[in-house]
Ligand SMILES: NC(=O)c1ccc[n+]([C@@H]2O[C@H](COP(=O)([O-])OP(=O)(O)OC[C@H]3O[C@@H](n4cnc5c(N)ncnc54)[C@H](O)[C@@H]3O)[C@@H](O)[C@H]2O)c1
């Protein structure tokens with residue numbers, strides 16, 4: 376089960392449904408690995424690239440750490456089956472083969488840096504492996520390197536240095552260009568891009584930025600104008616690239632886009648080599664469209680020895696040094712060590728890449744609902760007669776909060792886990808929940824029930840309904856024909872509060888016996904004493920009835936699993952019409 380260590384801090388308001396809204400399903404669910412790490416044995420972490428000492432020390436305090444650098448793909452595939460976590464920088468390709476070779480043991484991949492284009496995220500998610508990165512610790516280092524390359528390029532520092540060292544003194548050849556008053560287009564206005572913009576403004580550059588996803592107020596706060604892609608290309612004297620490498624950004628600078636640039640433009644790339652078509656850049660340099668380029672990153676790293684781009688006189692290069700300062704490497708090492716250890720402990724990761732990143736305060740609020748979601752899924756599926764026929768599940772979240780204020784991805788993933796695990800051998804966690812549901816043809820739709828009242832609590836109740844199935848407990852079928860269970864959180868404890876059309880109230884701890892009976896005096900006593908005789912501890916009992924002396928559903932929480940004979944004795948009570956035992 377989920378191992379969350381934060382404490383809940385909320386109260387539930389009263390109030391119930393008024394209107395229904397269908398939630399759009401996010402096209403990509405970034406879900407978090409949430410399985411508890413085995414506490415019996417120390418986990419093993421493979422560190423495949425050099426990591427700062429402070430981070431290594433942290434890792435060693437928690438796990439067996441195997442530092443093995445420069446592994447071939449075959450060596451990595453062999454080693455990985457003995458590892459619970461893998462830490463890499465940009466130099467190691469974490470391919471599908473790696474996940475397959477791990478045979479399910481690998482639970483976390485830590486990328487000691489920002490870019491995760493060297494990790495096959497799809498394969499990681501399919502294998503239920505969480506990917507975490509260290510997205511903040513090298514931002515300043517990368518921005519400083521961008522500025523260093525910009526200034527060095529403009530003043531021919533690298534070329535002039537090589538020339539002096541070769542015994543020459545070429546003052547006329549290396550006349551540069553000034554930065555002040557020129558226009559710099561920052562492409563990708565995220566963490567590094569905005570730090571570059573800040574510094575470039577200090578150098579007197581006029582800074583514009585292009586980023587389809589950046590908030591305008593962040594740009595305004597730095598005094599940067601956000602512009603369209605074409606405008607950025609057409610007006611910039613300098614272009615500095617700071618977007619991630621994605622299918623949308625791959626070779627975004629190419630023959631067509633170079634042709635739209637100002638003649639004599641200068642280009643800096645400390646993002647990823649793949650955002651530039653390198654052959655097209657050589658052509659643009661030779662054609663005089665691009666006057667100079669300064670590159671820290673390349674499609675192939677290290678680049679081919681005979682690369683025309685590297686050899687080009689007007690190109691300045693560094694070997695992917697953006698993050699390589701002492702300070703950044705120590706920061707990154709600590710950031711990734713903390714993230715990997717947290718993930719191995721089963722905590723929700725703040726820097727998860729293939730999972731929802733859940734801020735601590737949100738998690739604190741949601742924690743008991745996460746547990747409730749899992750348990751409702753488990754209960755609902757166990758109520759199905761022949762559980763594998765579950766195909767259509769509807770989840771309703773009742774809340775007084777605006778739909779945008781309630782992120783249900785975590786809850787949906789936990790319901791999915793609850794629905795699938797009791798009826799399969801598949802290990803479902805928050806990373807692979809959506810993928811696993813899709814693979815099994817399980818369609819989960821979500822609805823919001825918008826309540827009046829105080830939005831202090833994130834949720835009033837969660838309802839899980841399974842359509843088009845028969846139930847082992849006919850009373851669990853609601854008037855609409857679906858198996859229906861509903862739960863709330865009371866004093867931080869998840870409770871089952873509805874089964875089919877019956878209101879009950881039993882805390883979701885231990886296991887549950889549901890009995891339908893004719894409402895009459897003495898039933899609680901009878902069932903209680905049968906369980907007592909067998910030394911089965913009852914934690915909760917609650918009766919929900921349609922009307923006095925009519926049918927009622929009794930929900931009994933038990934700490935231990937009753938024997939078959941005990942359950943039979945309950946079933947043999949004359950007033951009991953049906954009953955079911957459900958494991959949580
Ligand atoms: N050279 C190095 O050593 C080094 C060091 C750190 C980061 N990086 C690289 O720098 C890049 C940026 O890192 P970051 O930490 O700022 O990431 P970030 O996620 O904070 O910022 C990336 C920005 O790019 C934007 N973006 C996405 N698609 C875009 C598109 N099509 N056009 C324009 N903008 C787009 C995003 O909206 C985001 O604002 C990454 O590629 C990262 O790998 C390199």
Ligand SMILES: O=C(O)[C@H](O)COP(=O)(O)O
Pocket residue numbers: 464465466487488489490491513695697698699
């Ligand atoms: O994406 C990053 O964080 C940088 O490219 C740094 O990569 P590195 O860790 O291999 O230096």
